[in-house]
Amino acid sequence: MTAMDPLPPDRLALPRSTLQTFAAERDWDQFHSPKNLAAALCVEAAELLEPFQWLTDDSSKSLSPGQITKVREELADVFLYLIRLADKLNIDLLDAAEHKIALNGQRYPVDKARGSSRKYTDL
Amino acid sequence: MTAMDPLPPDRLALPRSTLQTFAAERDWDQFHSPKNLAAALCVEAAELLEPFQWLTDDSSKSLSPGQITKVREELADVFLYLIRLADKLNIDLLDAAEHKIALNGQRYPVDKARGSSRKYTDL
Amino acid sequence: MTAMDPLPPDRLALPRSTLQTFAAERDWDQFHSPKNLAAALCVEAAELLEPFQWLTDDSSKSLSPGQITKVREELADVFLYLIRLADKLNIDLLDAAEHKIALNGQRYPVDKARGSSRKYTDL
Amino acid sequence: MTAMDPLPPDRLALPRSTLQTFAAERDWDQFHSPKNLAAALCVEAAELLEPFQWLTDDSSKSLSPGQITKVREELADVFLYLIRLADKLNIDLLDAAEHKIALNGQRYPVDKARGSSRKYTDL
Numbered sequence: 079m080t081a082m083d084p085l086p087p088d089r090l091a092l093p094r095s096t097l098q099t100f101a102a103e104r105d106w107d108q109f110h111s112p113k114n115l116a117a118a119l120c121v122e123a124a125e126l127l128e129p130f131q132w133l134t135d136d137s138s139k140s141l142s143p144g145q146i147t148k149v150r151e152e153l154a155d156v157f158l159y160l161i162r163l164a165d166k167l168n169i170d171l172l173d174a175a176e177h178k179i180a181l182n183g184q185r186y187p188v189d190k191a192r193g194s195s196r197k198y199t200d201l
Numbered sequence: 202m203t204a205m206d207p208l209p210p211d212r213l214a215l216p217r218s219t220l221q222t223f224a225a226e227r228d229w230d231q232f233h234s235p236k237n238l239a240a241a242l243c244v245e246a247a248e249l250l251e252p253f254q255w256l257t258d259d260s261s262k263s264l265s266p267g268q269i270t271k272v273r274e275e276l277a278d279v280f281l282y283l284i285r286l287a288d289k290l291n292i293d294l295l296d297a298a299e300h301k302i303a304l305n306g307q308r309y310p311v312d313k314a315r316g317s318s319r320k321y322t323d324l
Numbered sequence: 325m326t327a328m329d330p331l332p333p334d335r336l337a338l339p340r341s342t343l344q345t346f347a348a349e350r351d352w353d354q355f356h357s358p359k360n361l362a363a364a365l366c367v368e369a370a371e372l373l374e375p376f377q378w379l380t381d382d383s384s385k386s387l388s389p390g391q392i393t394k395v396r397e398e399l400a401d402v403f404l405y406l407i408r409l410a411d412k413l414n415i416d417l418l419d420a421a422e423h424k425i426a427l428n429g430q431r432y433p434v435d436k437a438r439g440s441s442r443k444y445t446d447l
Numbered sequence: 448m449t450a451m452d453p454l455p456p457d458r459l460a461l462p463r464s465t466l467q468t469f470a471a472e473r474d475w476d477q478f479h480s481p482k483n484l485a486a487a488l489c490v491e492a493a494e495l496l497e498p499f500q501w502l503t504d505d506s507s508k509s510l511s512p513g514q515i516t517k518v519r520e521e522l523a524d525v526f527l528y529l530i531r532l533a534d535k536l537n538i539d540l541l542d543a544a545e546h547k548i549a550l551n552g553q554r555y556p557v558d559k560a561r562g563s564s565r566k567y568t569d570l
Contacts, residue, residue: 089212093298100302104309105316109501112272113253113261117363117500119279123246124366124493126286130236131486132441132478134381138236141290149235150292154301156242156283157294160276167264169273171280175216178277179223186227193228195378232378240377240486243493247370254363255355255564257504318501335458339544346548350555351562358518359499359507365525369492376482384482387536395481396538399529400547402488403540406525413510415519417526421462424523425469432473439474 090161090171097162112166119159126152213284213294220285235289242282249275336407336417343408358412365405372398459530459540466531481535488528495521 101107129148130138141149164171185198194201224230252271253261264272287294308321317324347353375394376384387395410417431444440447470476498517499507510518533540554567563570 089295093295093302096302100305103311104314106314106318108316109318111258111261112264113256113258114501116250116253116261117366117496120243120246120250120363120366120370121493121497121500123243123279124490127239127243127486128490130239131490132483133236135234135236138234138239139289141235146290146292149290150297151301151304153283153287153290153292153294154297156246156279157298158301160279160283161298164276166262167269167272167276169269169276171276172212172216174273174277175280175284178274178281179216179219181274182223188226191227191229193231195229195232237378240373240489243486243489244370244374244377247367247489250363251367254367255360335541339541339548342548346551349557350560352560352564354562355564357504357507358510359502359504362496362499362507366489366492366496369489369525373485373489376485379482381480381482384480384485385535387481392536392538395536396543397547397550399533399536399538399540400543402492402525402529403544404547406522406529407544410522412508413515413518413522415515415522417522418458418462420519420523421526421530424520424527425462425465427520428469434472437473437475439477441475441478 088172093158094161094165097158098165101162110162110166112163115159115163115166119156119163122152122155122159126156128152211295216281217284217288220281221288224285233285233289235286238282238286238289242279242286245275245278245282249279251275334418339404340407340411343404344411347408356408356412358409361405361409361412365402365409368398368401368405372402374398457541462527463530463534466527467534470531479531479535481532484528484532484535488525488532491521491524491528495525497521 101110126149129141129145129152161171164174186201190201191198224233249272252264252268252275284294287297309324313324314321347356372395375387375391375398407417410420432447436447437444470479495518498510498514498521530540533543555570559570560567
């Protein structure tokens, strides 16, 4: 890219705007307080965990097509509520992600964190 | 865009690839089974809910700067685990999101869902 | 026991009543709606999962004394919110548990469920 | 009670022992690692939150009979996994609860905590 190039389009802009329309058409903004969206996101994250709960680590790496379909739908649900909650709070998800990755880099220096699953506060 | 235009860049490609390198440098792939990532995502989703748990709906709409900073970090954590889990399962998050929005459109037709918070199975 | 014996004391009665006093003294009933208590319980359940998230199945069976102390505290937090939520909804936890065990017995007959981690809807 | 009186029976002993038999008959101990039970408990806690997610605080205080039936079943599921997980870790739930209430009393002194929903670290 050069300085003349336009910024790459934000591919989250489309689902964000689609979700806004979706909620407006159904008069759902009355339900979509940040608090409720955070609760809904938590519920969906648990639905995503549910198909994994009794699997071994290894079997979680080779899901059946039926399991993948289910997991894909739950991943999408989490993602949609995440986009919606970030939108309601005026938080840019991609900026926040980049910022957090940088912070994690400081918290988990390679030489200390290598091969360890400890939290940074215990490194 | 015309047929000659390149596809718009996938803005999720950067954090996905950064997270791959991050884990590889720290020898963390041994911990990052889909099962463990789903559990970690669930834990982060609850940490995102935590600052909202005692708030009223209204106060959740006007967070203090300190609360926003905290929530932004938790949103990012959920997002990073979501990207990482989708990557491990070879699921395209944006495709899955578009597919789920279309499905939700069928499940929640405007005339039935307007003003209702009922699940589609109860509409 | 004979018909003359008093009912055995409900050992949940003590923490239930202690929690009522605890909240009243701190003017916390204003926060303890069933909705908020359900959210708080979910947050605590995730804090209970957190120390297990990167462990193998086997290592989760032999926690260190430090891990046990942490897990014991999180178990208690879940239990306290469960008692409090049931109290606010006038639900008897032990009755509900007995009822659910009976229901599970019907849903998971031994001959069908033996050695399987499938949900009853898939048996 | 006098020193001659028997200890009051532990009303958790019955569901604990019933759950042991239930799992043994179905050969489920292979699935019931503390890690998996913690994940299952988290999933059930989110299922308990689900019926509340779009309710107002007030409406969460006056559930319909159908909602109560659903919530009662989810409360029981959380309770059963809690009893089972504590059993697998040799933790006495009622002792842990009493201990935690005492700790909370220190962390949230009445004069500081009255009318506040702040975490003890922020009091």
